[in-house]
Amino acid sequence: MTILELIEKKKRGLELSKEEIEYIVDGYTKGRIPDYQMSSFLMAVYFKGMSAEESTYLALAMRDSGDVVDLTDIIGTKVDKHSTGGVGDKVSLVLAPLAAYLGAKLAKMSGRGLGHTGGTIDKLESIPGFKVELPLQKFKDQVNKIGCSIVGQSGDIAPADKKMYALRDVTATVDSMPLIASSIMSKKLASGADAIVLDVKVGSGAFMKTVKDAEELSKLMVQIGEKAGKKVTAILTSMEEPLGHKIGNSLEVLEAIETLEGNGPEDLTEVVSVVTGHLLKHAGIVKNFEEGYKLSYQTLKEGKALPKFYEFVKEQGGDVEFLKDKKNLYGTTKIHVIYAEESGYLETLDALNFGLAACRLGAGRETKDDVIDLFVGLDLHKKIGDKVEKGDKIVTLYHHEKGLKEAIDLIQKSYVIGPKKRELKLIEETING
Ligand code: URA
Secondary structure: OOOOHHHHHHHHHOOOOHHHHHHHHHHHHOHHHHHHHHHHHHHHHHHHOHHHHHHHHHHHHHHHOOOOOOOOOOOOOEEEEEOOOOOOOOOHHHHHHHHOOOOOOOEEEEOOOOOOEOOHHHHOOOOOOOOOOOOHHHHHHHHHHHEEEEOOOOOOOOHHHHHHHHHHOOOHHHHOOHHHHHHHHHHHHHOOEEEEEEEEOOOOOOOOOOOHHHHHHOOOOOOOOHHHOEEEEEEEEOEEEOOOOOOHHHHHHHHHHHHOOOOOHHHHHHHHHHHHHHHHHHHOOOOHHHHHHHHHHHHHHOOOHHHHHHHHHHHOOOHOOOOOHHHHHHHEEEEEEOOOOOEEEEEEOOOOHHHHEEEEEOOOOOOOOOOOOOOOOEEOOOOOOOOEEEOOOEEEEEOOOOOOOOOHHHHHOOOEOOOOOOOOOEEEEEOOO
């Protein structure tokens, strides 16, 4: 076969075989297929789509382009979760110690933030001494010992995806369902867990702007996971407004601790409990999701998993005493407060723009090489549906001068106070295999 024939075949909307897809992925990763032909192939996929089988073969070929982590040394069912990315999404920071406290084995590889979305690894780096890179054996030993570990993704996980994603980024082929689904799943499948819960964000601050698109992506990812022999559940959760109140790396660690103490925001507590409920079910720790959900929610509210968080931080070299003095997590930032100029209800709180505002302050990267400021960010005092009186605090900005004016301008046009009390649906749907 030749790449030209395969581009032609996809251009006509025909289905490619496993061998053909492997030929393309391997050829591109090893440099036999040049960027211009791969771009053409990706554009053909963009317009003609792929079946669930083709998407699975693509995910598996991308998985096999690099290391596939062997977690068999870890005793019990290994669980993992993945978020498609959002604003204020600190679910993993709460969920890892919670799941571990309740008896699950969570061996998680996480990413860094890019654009308006944050990344768990950056957040963890705001804890002095915390090591986000561990030798594989130490990573597995830690999960066996305390039940959880979170590390950065190793360099050789799905290199085909790295190369293809960079090409998609510059050829307008990112927003293709089969390409997104296989990209995400290739990395998840390479990370070695037996069961995966996908938190698919939907709304202004998410990759998927509509429930219909989020549903299509979720179904495809669940199918890919199942065909690869994994237990997979996808949950569609709202990213219409940021999750919780705090956005920014150290501020999100602080909110994770508050949630583990039992005093977290209701939306964050709910999403963590739902995702953990499914993980516990997949791990066989509870009989069904409802039991897992209730156990997770109650454990959070009683603050029982907090010591596990400190154990996790200590195990990865982080300074627990620093965390226990919460004012450390504000760093040496300055404060600017935005007040309500009218009364009513908060009707809109645009997640995308709040994420971008945090980015302008330095909390996120606009390009991969940007250096971030771990201590700047935003604290939202009101959420959608809350009553607001003129003069109430809406947002506090924690800043180091950089980007302050731009962030204020963005925020000023990103919330609406009006007469309607709006109810946001937090959990849109659950898709099981
Ligand atoms: N995240 C990924 O990992 N891949 C995509 O294609 C899109 C989002």
